[in-house]
Amino acid sequence: MTVFTGPARVLEALATPHGLDRYLELIHPMLTVRELRAVVTGVEHTTTDSVTLTLRPNRRWRGFAAGQFVQVAVEIDGVLWTRCYSPSSSAHRSDGQFQITVRAHEDGVVSRHLHAHARPGLVLRLTAPSGEFALPSTRPDRIVLISGGSGITPVLSMLRTLTDERHPGEIVFLHYARSEADVAHLADLRAIAEANRNVRLVLAYTRSEGGDLRGHFDETHLSEIAPWYAHDSQTFVCGPPALMSAVREHFAAKGIEDALHTEEFVLAPAAPVDGDATGTVSFGATTVENSGATLLEQAESAGLSPEFGCRMGICFSCTKVKTSGCTRNVRTGDLHTEPDQEIQLCISVPVGDVAIDL
Missing domain, CATH: 3.10.20.30 (Beta-grasp domain)
Structure with a gap:
């Protein structure tokens, strides 16, 4: 719900210092002039430690490109916390809603809160989508999508977007997880692969049997599942640092870095507290x-x-x-x-x- 009126700027000035949105939200949290908001309409726990939220944004929302991220803000005990999450749904979803999948990390204040307490009706603040990790406007004929753990969200959005577009090219989706139980959206992934003959789903389990591949990333994995990956194709990867480093090193060694696109959502390394810090x-x-x-x-x-x-x-x-x-x-x-x-x-x-x- 968004107010669009000619005198909005005048009302904004009159509402200084708090701004008009601060007063409108007292009437309804989705009633805004300038701010992006979204209400949770669905909650699904796709694995034991992750939750998928379906969000209906207000009319300030202009959509996103598959692979981009949004900043999501939620109030916890009177404090507003903000984190970045990539939509996991298709950029072409017909009802105007989108999904984010949040993995509850042990030290994650926001992720643990959303995993435990998110319910339909919860209103979240958003920013406009951003980030350069996105499918090119001219879709490559052959695409490899690689993810690990919670890094699945942006590449899953890419996969869903491509299949909604009826992309005719060859797509290989390679996901690394500890076991089958740790694969978010597993049922959807299998359904997409079954419904689209040009999509190959490959699951690699690092701590259990039963996957299509076993162990961490190795160059032989790509040679086996996408022997054409080094020629006339584009690879998109998002996941934990070890996976990202291994893929980057392999592509650099083959001299095909230009065919690789990466995104990583990991905390910056903790700054060492220098006992000799001065000034x-x-x-x-x-x-x-x-x-x-x-x-x-x-x-x-x-x-x-x-x-x-x-x-x-x-x-x-x-x-x-x-x-x-x-x-x-x-x-x-x-x-x-x-x-x-x-x-x-x-x-x-x-x-x-x-x-x-x-």
């Missing part, structure tokens, strides 16, 4: 001793509440301007020394004195 960090009027932790963690430890989303370096919600000093990106090791430079707080650590414009 101070200034967040506007607040100055703290440099602990060696990320700038986001140091700001929160100082009692500040900067905006953040994924805490992975993906969504850029925590981007702020570093007015002076040097920072290091914990994912890449790159140093940023220029003044008035935008950095991501969640994956940046200070090197000596640093000033941030919050």
Whole structure:
């Protein structure tokens, strides 16, 4: 439910400082002028540790490209938490709804909450879809989709989108899981493969028997299931770091990196708390001793509440301007020394004195 009226901007100004949406949501949480919202219409536990939510977005929603992700925000005990999830449904779903599949991680505040408590009627806040991991507008004739664990969601969306488009080319879907019980959407995957003669479903189990393949990724897996993968085809892969690294190394060794497209949703490596960290960090009027932790963690430890989303370096919600000093990106090791430079707080650590414009 969305309000579109000519005087909306005037009402927004009158509603300052909270904004018109803050008042409209008191009437109904899906009643907004500017914000994207979605209501949960279906909840399905596809494995013991994952849940699939069907979401009906409001009229601000403009759809997504298969493979992209959205930021999903949910209020937990009075605190708004935001995480990134890829739609797992087809981009062409006829009812305007879409699905996300969430795996409950042991230390995942949002994933555990949604797994345990999501019910129809729950309203979530969204951002517009983003991300470059997506099918090209001209679909390749031959496609390999590789996933592992919860990385299945964006490539499953690609598979569903391609079959909805009646894509005539050859598609191989290779998924790695510990066992059959850990494969989300298994029934749907088998149904898609059965209904589409050009789709080959390959399941690789790393800790049990019964799959089409056994063990972790190996170059022989691709040679066996898609012998044409190195010629006139495109490969899309999303999964845990070990899988991603193995596939990247193999494609690099064969000199076909341009045929590989990757996406990974893993937490940025924890910044080592350097016992020799020096200097101070200034967040506007607040100055703290440099602990060696990320700038986001140091700001929160100082009692500040900067905006953040994924805490992975993906969504850029925590981007702020570093007015002076040097920072290091914990994912890449790159140093940023220029003044008035935008950095991501969640994956940046200070090197000596640093000033941030919050």
